Amino acid sequence: MTEEKKDDNVIYVGKKPSMGYVLAALTQFTNGAKEVVVKARGKLTAKAITVAEVLRNRYLPELKVKDVKIGTEELTSEDGKVSRVSSIEIYLVKE
């Protein structure tokens, strides 16, 4: 079983509608996860917050935000240009 794999509990928020990520996280908690990390970069960091908030407010009110980490990541494009983007990691735990 791969249930113990760390990355199983990470939701990477991308360009799809928020609700898909909300339901992905909900599924992980329903399947027994005690902690899920919602991650995003750049402008999608705003969506990551919304995903965490909708999950808590609408589906799992017992969830706690254990920690929120912000940071900066460097992306190197194909032509070697380096750009920096902000990132967020939201640690949600079921108590």
Place this chain on the structure above:
Amino acid sequence: MTEEKKDDNVIYVGKKPSMGYVLAALTQFTNGAKEVVVKARGKLTAKAITVAEVLRNRYLPELKVKDVKIGTEELTSEDGKVSRVSSIEIYLVKE
């Protein structure tokens, strides 16, 4: 003097370019603030993270992120319609 007022140490991130908010926070620390809170709502939450990160990476590497709070706020428009937006508060401290 109004220096003791709590709101003096809050930066509300809006639609203007990020650098203005970075410099506003930098000015507060330069004027002796030990803590500055960067706040934003909705899509601007992503910009608030960038403001905090640029401030730390480019100007004040000794700054620590003491806490990051995420939440949801209800906005009531003039026609009485209630909408919910995500919010962020980033607590930066000079050590």
